[in-house]
Amino acid sequence: MTRSLPILAGCSVLLAVLLVAAKFTCEHRLAPLTSGIQGELAAAPVDVLFVGSSHTRQSYDVHALEKSLHGSAFLVAYNGLDYQTMTVIVPALLANGKGPPKVLVIEGYCMSLVRSGGLEDSRMFFDAPPAMKVEFMRQYLAEGATWERYLDLFDLAVNRDNELLLMHPAYSRLTSWLSYRGGYAGKNVPGLSSFDGIYLRVPRSSASPEQEAALISVIQAAKQQNVRVLCIESPMPGPTERQGTVIRLKARLAQILREQDVPYLDGASGFPVDDPKLFGDSNHLSTEGRALFTEIAARFIAQTQQPDIAAGRKNGVSTALAAP
Amino acid sequence: MLFNSLEFLVFFLVVTRLYFSLSWNRRWPMLLVASCVFYMCFIPVYILILLVTIVIDYAMGLMIEQATGRRRQAYLLVSIVATCLVLFVFKYYNFFVLTGNGLAAAFGRGPLFGLAHIILPLGLSFHTFQSLSYVIEVYRGQQKAERNFGIYSLYVMYFPQLVAGPIERPQNLLHQFYEDHRFDPEEALAGLQMMAWGFFKKMVVADRIAPYVTRVYGDWHGQPGLTLLVATLFFAVEIYADFSGYSSIAIGCSRILGIRLMQNFNTPYFAGSISEFWQRWHISLSTWFRDYVYIPLGGNRVAPARLYINLMITFLISGLWHGAKWTFVIWGAYHGLLLVIERMAKSAGITLHRSLRPLGWLATLALVTAGWVFFRAESVPAALGIFHKLGTDIDLSLPSIEHAVYMMTGDNTALPSMLTALLFITIMFFFEFIGKQDAFRWATQLKGSRLWQISSALAAIEVVLFFGILRPSAFIYFQF
Numbered sequence: 124m125t126r127s128l129p130i131l132a133g134c135s136v137l138l139a140v141l142l143v144a145a146k147f148t149c150e151h152r153l154a155p156l157t158s159g160i161q162g163e164l165a166a167a168p169v170d171v172l173f174v175g176s177s178h179t180r181q182s183y184d185v186h187a188l189e190k191s192l193h194g195s196a197f198l199v200a201y202n203g204l205d206y207q208t209m210t211v212i213v214p215a216l217l218a219n220g221k222g223p224p225k226v227l228v229i230e231g232y233c234m235s236l237v238r239s240g241g242l243e244d245s246r247m248f249f250d251a252p253p254a255m256k257v258e259f260m261r262q263y264l265a266e267g268a269t270w271e272r273y274l275d276l277f278d279l280a281v282n283r284d285n286e287l288l289l290m291h292p293a294y295s296r297l298t299s300w301l302s303y304r305g306g307y308a309g310k311n312v313p314g315l316s317s318f319d320g321i322y323l324r325v326p327r328s329s330a331s332p333e334q335e336a337a338l339i340s341v342i343q344a345a346k347q348q349n350v351r352v353l354c355i356e357s358p359m360p361g362p363t364e365r366q367g368t369v370i371r372l373k374a375r376l377a378q379i380l381r382e383q384d385v386p387y388l389d390g391a392s393g394f395p396v397d398d399p400k401l402f403g404d405s406n407h408l409s410t411e412g413r414a415l416f417t418e419i420a421a422r423f424i425a426q427t428q429q430p431d432i433a434a435g436r437k438n439g440v441s442t443a444l445a446a447p
Numbered sequence: 448m449l450f451n452s453l454e455f456l457v458f459f460l461v462v463t464r465l466y467f468s469l470s471w472n473r474r475w476p477m478l479l480v481a482s483c484v485f486y487m488c489f490i491p492v493y494i495l496i497l498l499v500t501i502v503i504d505y506a507m508g509l510m511i512e513q514a515t516g517r518r519r520q521a522y523l524l525v526s527i528v529a530t531c532l533v534l535f536v537f538k539y540y541n542f543f544v545l546t547g548n549g550l551a552a553a554f555g556r557g558p559l560f561g562l563a564h565i566i567l568p569l570g571l572s573f574h575t576f577q578s579l580s581y582v583i584e585v586y587r588g589q590q591k592a593e594r595n596f597g598i599y600s601l602y603v604m605y606f607p608q609l610v611a612g613p614i615e616r617p618q619n620l621l622h623q624f625y626e627d628h629r630f631d632p633e634e635a636l637a638g639l640q641m642m643a644w645g646f647f648k649k650m651v652v653a654d655r656i657a658p659y660v661t662r663v664y665g666d667w668h669g670q671p672g673l674t675l676l677v678a679t680l681f682f683a684v685e686i687y688a689d690f691s692g693y694s695s696i697a698i699g700c701s702r703i704l705g706i707r708l709m710q711n712f713n714t715p716y717f718a719g720s721i722s723e724f725w726q727r728w729h730i731s732l733s734t735w736f737r738d739y740v741y742i743p744l745g746g747n748r749v750a751p752a753r754l755y756i757n758l759m760i761t762f763l764i765s766g767l768w769h770g771a772k773w774t775f776v777i778w779g780a781y782h783g784l785l786l787v788i789e790r791m792a793k794s795a796g797i798t799l800h801r802s803l804r805p806l807g808w809l810a811t812l813a814l815v816t817a818g819w820v821f822f823r824a825e826s827v828p829a830a831l832g833i834f835h836k837l838g839t840d841i842d843l844s845l846p847s848i849e850h851a852v853y854m855m856t857g858d859n860t861a862l863p864s865m866l867t868a869l870l871f872i873t874i875m876f877f878f879e880f881i882g883k884q885d886a887f888r889w890a891t892q893l894k895g896s897r898l899w900q901i902s903s904a905l906a907a908i909e910v911v912l913f914f915g916i917l918r919p920s921a922f923i924y925f926q927f
Contacts, residue, residue, distance in 0.1 A: 135908050142913065274453070278917045285913045286867035294863045311846065312853075 175230025203243025628705025645695030650915030672840030
């Protein structure tokens with residue numbers, strides 16, 4: 124028995140190392156093909172590629188969008204996906220062997236400007252090929268190589284999202300059933316009955332310089348590939364839109380985009396933001412809101428493809444919504 | 448320092464290595480220092496509260512032993528009052544102030560007392576009860592007063608069971624600190640297996656479902672009845688996996704050091720009646736209340752009416768022991784009432800036929816689970832609101848089920864995590880059902896070859912590593 128304990132420990136470590144290596148190098152092969160990074164790589168080339176957070180996922184009906192645009196669309200959306208993380212994902216998506224998209228729609232969520240980096244949605248790490256995983260880890264440590272961050276990365280590489288592997292047959296069917304090209308399919312998000320208690324917690328009052336620089340970097344990476352870049356900010360409930368910090372951050376976002384000559388749609392402008400049934404919570408649309416906003420976004424994308432309309436933008440913010 | 452943290456792993460390895468490298472008369476001082484370090488990792492200054500309890504009960508133990516007649520009673524009383532006073536000040540003061548002020552407000556008066564800003568010392572209810580059991584046993588003549596202040600301090604502070612039990616009796620624990628424990632690989636492996644099983648219950652089962660319960664109970668107003676039902680069932684599993692997981696880790700740790708702690712759980716959710724449930728749930732506490740409250744009140748050797756009162760008193764105190772909130776008092780009263788009804792049925796000769804035993808199990812499970820609503824809810828109105836929704840707002844149509852899942856997980860893609868939780872819950876109860884009380888130990892001793900023993904332990908470690916929630920979260924019973 125005395126010999127058994129070291130054997131137990133040795134076997135345990137060896138098996139763990141083998142399993143972690145297998146997970147790191149192969150798990151992305153089991154990622155869903157109807158959403159996320161692997162879904163986009165499988166579907167490429169697409170005409171319009173949206174990249175953003177859950178805000179993006181909940182804002183568009185991809186079926187309706189494709190119908191309106193007479194082209195293909197795909198949403199790469201992960202919870203809390205910010206601009207710093209986009210600097211890893213977007214170049215990889217643009218550089219896929221099948222050709223870049225014609226239009227890249229970057230989410231213009233004001234919260235993305237104030238996030239402090241890191242992977243909020245670990246599925247992003249799961250879906251990423253090994254080289255992208257390494258880049259995520261490198262970026263995370265570049266923000267501060269603390270002991271806690273190493274533990275976070277250990278957790279991410281060893282433990283996180285293993286349930287997706289364990290439940291793979293059920294998970295892949297579920298995602299195929301519930302998603303279409305990165306957007307929800309047949310999922311009902313009920314609207315609110317009132318805005319009572321609705322408030323968006325914004326962690327800081329001014330934009331993070333790192334996030335601003337990352338946004339500019341993403342725009343430039345796309346432009347270098349001759350991809351037309353747009354920025355769309357989905358509407359949020361009236362009380363959220365009227366929060367001082369949100370107004371300030373949106374103004375800063377509009378300013379950056381104007382400087383980069385990127386057409387920007389402020390979704391709140393012209394959208395009935397005071398109708399609770401159009402929203403599922405403090406910052407996401409309901410199914411009904413999604414249907415309405417998809418039409419608006421499709422119109423904006425179509426109009427910005429025409430240079431004369433794009434040139435008619437006022438102060439960098441689209442006035443296309445005024446059209447019926 | 449939580450059991451499920453890297454710090455504890457390092458701490459325990461160092462303590463074990465030191466322990467077995469020292470001669471036996473140096474081991475208890477080392478364990479005492481280690482226990483102090485362990486406790487001071489939370490709020491260091493609170494060790495002084497422990498010290499006060501230890502000094503009082505140590506002194507009273509000696510004085511009780513030397514005294515005769517009424518003096519013995521007086522010293523016992525001093526000890527009980529002093530220990531309970533510490534509990535009252537740190538745990539119950541604000542509860543009584545809020546209740547008193549509430550009553551005053553009902554009579555149109557202003558607040559009578561101000562609230563105190565006190566953080567509850569970790570495991571206060573556990574170590575005060577352990578300390579009390581010592582003086583009571585000395586008073587009863589069942590235990591000799593401990594002369595060695597250090598050993599007595601270790602009895603109260605022994606780190607594996609310091610913050611959440613099992614609440615030990617002096618007869619079981621004190622003498623073990625004097626024994627010379629040699630490293631026994633068989634015992635060490637058994638201890639490791641128990642720890643692995645405990646980590647599985649805590650990190651793979653309890654911590655995985657805890658976020659769902661927190662999300663739903665934190666916003667019960669906006670939840671449909673179906674979500675509340677699932678969250679309540681999940682909480683029943685969570686509290687069991689969390690607390691029995693803690694106990695298994697504590698018992699396993701101690702066993703590696705050669706010190707045996709008492710069993711704290713014995714598959715309580717397979718009990719066929721409420722009384723059987725209480726013989727299997729938090730055994731160290733229920734036997735404490737039996738020995739030091741219920742029996743001194745007269746136990747069951749009294750008239751039926753008095754017996755029912757004794758049961759209610761015992762369970763009301765037990766409820767209050769768990770927390771200084773009316774929800775816990777009602778939870779205790781609820782169980783007391785169930786036991787009274789069970790006793791009444793038994794007295795009237797109403798018993799379940801053997802063939803109907805599964806029905807008794809199901810009814811017990813349902814009643815215990817319903818009781819957890821009071822235990823988990825933030826307030827009595829919240830608990831009543833949840834019961835109202837459970838009774839009137841259950842819709843089993845497919846869209847409602849989809850909506851319920853969405854409300855629990857916040858995102859349908861989080862469903863695999865929930866399915867994984869269900870899988871591991873099934874595994875846990877399967878092993879507990881077939882293993883009766885010590886599932887993992889049973890599994891590893893199945894006519895087992897060494898290879899089977901090693902591979903099953905290996906599997907448990909890998910499962911914890913790959914499917915446990917590695918970010919440490921506190922054990923539920925730490926708050927008590």
